[in-house]
Amino acid sequence: MQRWIWLVWLAGGVLLAGSTSGWRVTPWSLLIVAVAGALAWWTSPRSRGRSKRLADVMELPEDQRRVIVYWRPGCIYCERLRSSLGADAERAQWINIWQDPDAAAYVRSVNDGNEVVPTVVIDSQPHTNPEPSEVQAALAR
Incomplete structure (x- = not known):
């Protein structure tokens, strides 16, 4: 269900905008649809474009x-981690578990069957929702 939450945001925004404005286009209805659209995009599996796949990342040099x-x-x-890393975020390999079933399976395997993110693997050791400073230190090495 989580992978489709963006559709709920979008449909809910359209329904809310339509029902509050009598299905006429008003500034408020446009604002509601714009906010719902932004939330839908933010939660969409494609929000940051096509992610790297686990198989491709594992082929990279260590x-x-x-x-x-x-x-x-x-x-x-995940957003907190990415923003805390700043420009160093580009030095990490980011894998969207909603675009890669193998990556989702790996995350479940190290988190008692749950898709807990961010899961960060540092030097082959998984860390569930680590402090950004820990990831920053690993990227600095």
């Missing part, structure tokens, strides 16, 4: 995959 971040759209903890 020094290029020292830090692998498993994430999903709409996750505030």
Whole structure:
């Protein structure tokens, strides 16, 4: 269900805008649809474009995959981590678990069957929702 939450945001916004404005286009209805559209995009599996796949990342040289971040759209903890890393975020390998079933399976395997994100693998050791400073330190090495 979580993968389709963006449709709920979009449909809910359209229904709310229509029902509050008598199905006429008003500034308020446009605002409601715009906010719902932004939330739908933020939680959409394609919100940051096509993500790397686990198989492709594992083919990279070891020094290029020292830090692998498993994430999903709409996750505030993932966004917190990405923004806390700043420009260093580009040095990590980011894998969207909603676009890669193998990545989702890996995350479940290290989190007692749950898709907890962000799950960050640092030097082959998984860390569930680590502090950004820990990831920053690993990227700095």
